[in-house]
Amino acid sequence: MSREVARAAAQWLALLESGAATERDHAALQHWRDSHPQHEHTWQKAQSLRRRFSDLPQALAMASLDRPQPGRRAVLKRALGVAALLPAAWLISRQLPVDTWRADLHTATGERKRLPLADGASLQLNTATAADVDVAQRRIRLVDGELALNVPGMAPMTLQTRYGELLVSQAEVCVRQLAAGCRVSVLKGAVQVRDLNGKSTTLQAGRQAPLKASGLGSSAPFDVLQLGWRDGVLSAQNQTLGDFLRELERYRPGVLRWEPGLETLRVTGSFRLDDTDRILSLLASTLGLEVQARTRYWVSLRKKLA
Incomplete structure (x- = not known):
């Protein structure tokens, strides 16, 4: 599950x-x-x-x-x-699933971590993420969530997911594990991806592809704004409010709801993830919305009445 x-x-x-x-x-x-x-x-x-x-x-x-x-x-x-x-x-x-609790590293909802690894490599964990790290074997297992791995040296590191594994050397990659697969984004260098069937494919810098049980899907260019979380930023460029709020939900504990009529409103801007309450306040002031909070953990958005 x-x-x-x-x-x-x-x-x-x-x-x-x-x-x-x-x-x-x-x-x-x-x-x-x-x-x-x-x-x-x-x-x-x-x-x-x-x-x-x-x-x-x-x-x-x-x-x-x-x-x-x-x-x-x-x-x-x-x-x-x-x-x-x-x-x-x-x-x-x-x-969280039990294997998430038992992971070597984990972050809570809204938390992010950056950790140094051997040979100048580094690992970043996004919100609600868990990973196991085997230093001796130079292997990382993404249990759940999203991480970014930067390996500047020649000695490769293996990044294992539920849907296959990546060999990372002189490259930087971001992987988000979803319910039905992973989203693999290569920021620099080239990454070798091996699916569950043993087939290997090389994914180049600036490309993104889904990795599923059936294998690696077709690659496409990706928007670097998607990876702003590494700098603590959630960015949008003419994005629908519905999609923006679904992404924001990942960083907020509790329940965030909004009226269906707000889905198609448009959002542009960069927002600091350290204060999601402020993000909601900014959205409300610029889009004419009202924030209703039953508690800190149950918040609703609706169109402000005239």
């Missing part, structure tokens, strides 16, 4: 439990469930957990959504300490 799908299921369940769901929300949930078999499978698991923990606070039940299902005593022991202190939406936004 991918983290993104688990998080989405948790948010849908939280919305239904809040009692604030509209007919449009119910229709959108059904569309989400029907759009991919994994969505429906995860939703059924969420419903099963909801019934199993019906006598527990919702935050405790949701804390186990993306974990193996041991006994109730074990779930309580893990979840009680934080659930009593933090809002349920905060917990929901950070549901």
